[in-house]
Amino acid sequence: MNAPAQIRTGAPTLDVRGLRTTFHLHAGQLRAVDDVSFSVGRGQIMGLVGESGSGKSITGFSIMRLIDRPGRIDGGEILFHGRDLLQISDRDMRQLRGTKIAMILQDPMMTLNPVLRVETQMIETILAHEKVSRREAWERSRDALGLVGIASPEERLRAYPHQFSGGMRQRVAIAIAMLHRPDLIIADEPTTALDVTIQAQILSEVQQLARNFDTSFVWITHDLSIIAGLADSIAVMYAGKIVESGTIDEVLDQPMHPYTMGLIDSIPSRSEGRRRLKQIPGMTPNMLNLPAGCPFRSRCAHATSVCQHTPRLTAPSPGRTLRCFHPLAEPVS
Ligand SMILES: Nc1ncnc2c1ncn2[C@@H]1O[C@H](COP(=O)(O)OP(=O)(O)OP(=O)(O)O)[C@@H](O)[C@H]1O
Ligand code: SF4
Ligand SMILES: [Mg+2]
Numbered sequence: 563m564n565a566p567a568q569i570r571t572g573a574p575t576l577d578v579r580g581l582r583t584t585f586h587l588h589a590g591q592l593r594a595v596d597d598v599s600f601s602v603g604r605g606q607i608m609g610l611v612g613e614s615g616s617g618k619s620i621t622g623f624s625i626m627r628l629i630d631r632p633g634r635i636d637g638g639e640i641l642f643h644g645r646d647l648l649q650i651s652d653r654d655m656r657q658l659r660g661t662k663i664a665m666i667l668q669d670p671m672m673t674l675n676p677v678l679r680v681e682t683q684m685i686e687t688i689l690a691h692e693k694v695s696r697r698e699a700w701e702r703s704r705d706a707l708g709l710v711g712i713a714s715p716e717e718r719l720r721a722y723p724h725q726f727s728g729g730m731r732q733r734v735a736i737a738i739a740m741l742h743r744p745d746l747i748i749a750d751e752p753t754t755a756l757d758v759t760i761q762a763q764i765l766s767e768v769q770q771l772a773r774n775f776d777t778s779f780v781w782i783t784h785d786l787s788i789i790a791g792l793a794d795s796i797a798v799m800y801a802g803k804i805v806e807s808g809t810i811d812e813v814l815d816q817p818m819h820p821y822t823m824g825l826i827d828s829i830p831s832r833s834e835g836r837r838r839l840k841q842i843p844g845m846t847p848n849m850l851n852l853p854a855g856c857p858f859r860s861r862c863a864h865a866t867s868v869c870q871h872t873p874r875l876t877a878p879s880p881g882r883t884l885r886c887f888h889p890l891a892e893p894v895s
Contacts, residue, residue: 574601575778581638594620596802605776609789612799622748661742668751670735674723681719706737729760801857808882818889
C-alpha cells in the first residue's frame with residue numbers, strides 16, 4: 563500500500579488508501595480514480611487540485627459512496643475515523659452522510675429545494691436525524707445562517723432560495739451542510755461560479771468554521787489560487803492519480819512535479835514579477851486511452867526516455883508524495 567500524505571500527527575479524520583473507481587463503458591474501462599491515497603486531519607482543509615477531467619469530483623463522490631453504474635469503486639479503503647466506509651451497510655452510510663459527512667456542490671440548487679422556505683428545509687434536515695423540538699431546530703437553523711455570514715437570519719429563514727443572491731444561496735447550502743456539525747465536508751468547487759470578493763469572504767468563513775468546529779474539508783477546485791490561501795495541505799491530481807501532495811507551503815514554495823509547477827505558473831498573481839504567466843502546453847490525455855508511461859509525458863519539458871515507464875509513488879520527505887522520475891527540487895530536510 564502506498565504511503566498517504568500525512569499532514570499532522572494523530573489519527574486523521576479521513577484516510578483514503580489506494581482508492582480506485584472505474585467506469586465500465588462500451589468503449590472500454592475508464593479509470594477515473596487510480597490508486598489515490600491521502601489523509602486529512604481533524605479540522606484540516608485539504609485542497610484537491612487538477613485540470614478538468616482529472617478525477618477530482620469522482621474522488622469526492624467515491625468518498626460519499628455516491629457512484630452509480632456504469633461507475634464502480636473497485637479497490638482501496640476509505641477510512642473515516644478508522645472505519646472503512648466501503649465495508650459498512652447502505653443504511654449506516656446514509657446515516658453518516660446525513661450527519662457526519664456532508665457535501666457542498668458548485669450549484670447550491672442541487673441541495674436546496676426551490677419550492678420550500680429555507681426555514682422548512684433546515685428544520686426538516688435537523689429533525690430527520692435528531693429528536694429535538696421544532697423550536698430548537700429553528701434556533702439552530704437561525705444560528706447556522708448567522709455563522710455563515712447571513713445578516714438578519716431570523717428574517718432570512720422565511721425566504722425561498724430564489725430570494726437569495728448566488729453567494730448567499732451557497733452560504734445557505736454551507737449552513738445546511740454544517741447543521742449536524744459534520745466531521746468531514748467534501749466541497750466540490752462551491753465558489754467557482756461566484757465573483758472574487760464573495761469567494762474570498764466565503765473562503766475565510768469556511769476557514770473559521772473548520773477551526774471552530776474541527777470540521778475537516780476536502781476542497782475540490784481547478785483553481786490553485788483558491789487553495790493557496792485556504793488549505794493546510796494539497797493533493798494535485800492528474801489523469802486519475804495524485805501526482806504530488808504535501809503541506810500547502812512545501813508544495814507551493816517548492817513544487818517537485820512539473821505538472822504542479824505548470825499549475826503554479828499559470829496563476830496570474832504568483833507569476834507577476836517572478837515568472838511569465840504561461841499555460842501548460844498541450845491537452846489533458848484521453849482517459850479511455852491513456853498513453854503508456856507517465857501520462858504527463860507529452861506535455862512535460864523534463865521528460866526523458868525513462869518516462870515511458872510509469873512513475874511509482876514515492877515519499878521524497880515526510881508527509882510528501884510524488885510520482886515523477888525527475889523531481890524539480892530536492893526536498894528541504
Ligand atoms: N458518469 C460518468 N460516465 C463515464 N465517465 C465519467 C462519468 N463521470 C465522470 N467520468 C469521467 O471520469 C473522469 C473524471 O471525471 P471528474 O468528473 O472526476 O473530473 P473533475 O476532475 O471533477 O473535472 P472538472 O474539473 O471538469 O469537474 C473524466 O474522464 C470523466 O469523463
Ligand atoms: S515522470 Fe517524466 S514525463 Fe512525467 S512528469 Fe516526471 S519528468 Fe515529466
Ligand atoms: Mg468536477
